[in-house]
Amino acid sequence: MNPDLDKLHPYPFEKLARLKAQCHPPETLEPIALSIGEPRHRAPQSVLDTLAHQLQGLEQYPATKGNVELRETIAQWLERRFHLPNIDAERQVLPVNGTREALFAFAQACVDRSLQSHGTPLVLSPNPFYQIYEGAALLAGADISFYALRADNHYQPDFDAIDAATWRRCQLIYICTPGNPTGAVIPRDALRGLIEKAQQYDFVIASDECYSEIYDQNPPVGLLEVAAEMGLDDYRRCVVFHSLSKRSNLPGLRSGFVAGDAEILSAFLRYRTYHGCAMSGPVQAASITAWSDEQHVELNRAAYRQKFDAVLDILQPVLDVKRPEAGFYLWPKLPVDDEHFARELFAQQHVTVLPGQYLARELDGFNPGAQHARLALVAELENCTEAAQRIRNCIETL
Ligand SMILES: Cc1ncc(COP(=O)(O)O)c(C=O)c1O
Secondary structure, eight states, rough: GGGGGGOOOOOOOHHHHHHHHHHOOOOTTTTOOOOOOOSSSSOHHHHHHHHHTTGGGGGGGOTTOHHHHHHHHHHHHHHHTTOSSOOOTSSSEEESHHHHHHHHHHHHHHTTOOOOTTOOOOEEEEEEOTTTHHHHHHHTTTTEEEEEEEETTTTTGGGGOOOOHHHHHHEEEEEEOTTTTTTTOOOHHHHHHHHHHHHTTTTTEEEEEETTTOBBSSSOOHHHHHHHHTTTTTTTEEEEEEEEEEEEEETTTTTEEEEEEEHHHHHHHHHHHHHHHOOOOOHHHHHHHHHTOOOOHHHHHHOOOOHHHHHHHHTTTSOOOOOOSSSSEEEOOOOHHHHHHHHHHHHOOEEEEGGGGGGGGGGGTTTTTTTBEEEEEOOHHHHHHHHHHHHHHHHHHH
């Protein structure tokens, strides 16, 4: 077997299951899970209807590139949402079966193992991070190096702190904006600086923007938007990843897209043709319906806003926690060790949260996820407020 498989770390939820197995929560309290980032709001009925009416599309093999109508719908959505002058639906957009598979596959297509002039190829990842970035890099034969998202820097990456030798080795950098788990949006200036570095040192930026539509007030800026503002209308070295999972509450549809640099996407399409990951016809049709409608997305945002209002009212008096700029997670700083907190909360209150250290790697004795917990406000309002009250009760005993 591929020996690189042994480099893969256990998924955070495996660690969480082990932690919970040590506890005996009170059976009198209903369990509430704030641990999994799976949207639980209803999917738009129009999308489900389209899917149901298009099932005969299963009788054909779909093309890996997707159909023209889907790519054009996505191109128009990108232009509207990010004020882009023009997206070429033929060359700058590819449908993918959710961003997870695309983020993974992208490193396999992107990393050049033969390019060793500056050492083993390097992939950069945020820390804490979505664990797929790490597995993707390791199975692509690259080394992975992390840049920390620290509380004392408002969970923003400091790209200027990365040295020239690291940039020279870097072939691919993952960024996640809005961030999971931090909810921080990387601002324009930092994205501009990163694009300049990508042009200087010749690496690719993979911007995971799958939370971009769950925001409080201001739509988060995107990588292609900044590239266009810089006059890079070929989006050179820039690729973005978007998804219907969070935007439209369709995590089971497995539908997203990548967009950006046409040369890179052409190579990625070639990879995908062999990988065999075409999106089925009915899913493409349903995706067109979803990307064409913003009303359900606005309602979705309003529902999250209401939950953040209610939960923060309960938690802020006892916990160092801020409203995120975007996404559906809270990322509080804890007064105690995060594993201890998660264990106590489960044992006392039957509420599950994810210890922050499970989402990050320790480097030089520092784990930027430690002393934090990730709380996904995906359940219905009443469940979220009930969970918040129980968290408050638990904190008051610590
Ligand atoms: C940061 C981040 N990227 C990507 C994904 C994958 O989403 P999907 O494959 O459903 O598009 C997730 C899912 O939780 C995520 O949190």
